Amino acid sequence: MTEEHIRDYCLAKPDTEEGLPFGPEVLVFKVKNKIFLLLRLDQHPITFNVKCDPEKAIEERERYPAIQPGYHMNKKHWNTITVDGSLTTRQLQSFIDDSYALLA
Template sequence: MRPSQLHELARSVADQLPSSQWSQPFGPESEVYKVKRKVFIILTEIATGPIVVVKAEPEDAAALRLQYPEITPGYHMNKRHWISLATGTSNHPGLIQELITDSYRLVVAGLPRALRPIDLDTFGTTPQT
């Protein structure tokens, strides 16, 4: 994946998630997507290029950092609960899409049930025919 494609893919995925809202609260150099006023993804650039910062379960975050050199602790975020995704040979679009969706689901799970825009038990599952 080319560096320019990382943010394009992240925007595409985030824009499709229910109740996703885009903003630039930190200025034009960062894009933030929230669900019900809670951040689930940040798109920004660092010296080495574009990155996407997403929330992850601490155990998953640790395993992902060991498995993929392009996944590092969350830039300017809690290093235990957030990871940064950079472009590289091992980061493919399917993985990035999955991590963004997982981040969204984690944030939604922390919302009161009445505010959740999705049913966590069924969101993302394919109906059986």
């Protein structure tokens, strides 16, 4: 997935808003005024943070090297995903879907 694919996927979700509240390097997606995804625009490979169920967050980190505790976030509730080719598009979309669903 590219940054544009991630952006388009997020914006296709109902009531999603985007913004740059932390400066031009981090694109933020919200639903109901709550953040569900932060996309770094200044990093390659691409990384993004998603909200997760705490138990699921740990399981995902143990299972996939491309998933780490949320960078600059509450590590109990957030994961950072690195788009390095080791995860499928469907898996990446699933992480986004889960994050959105926690807040929608």
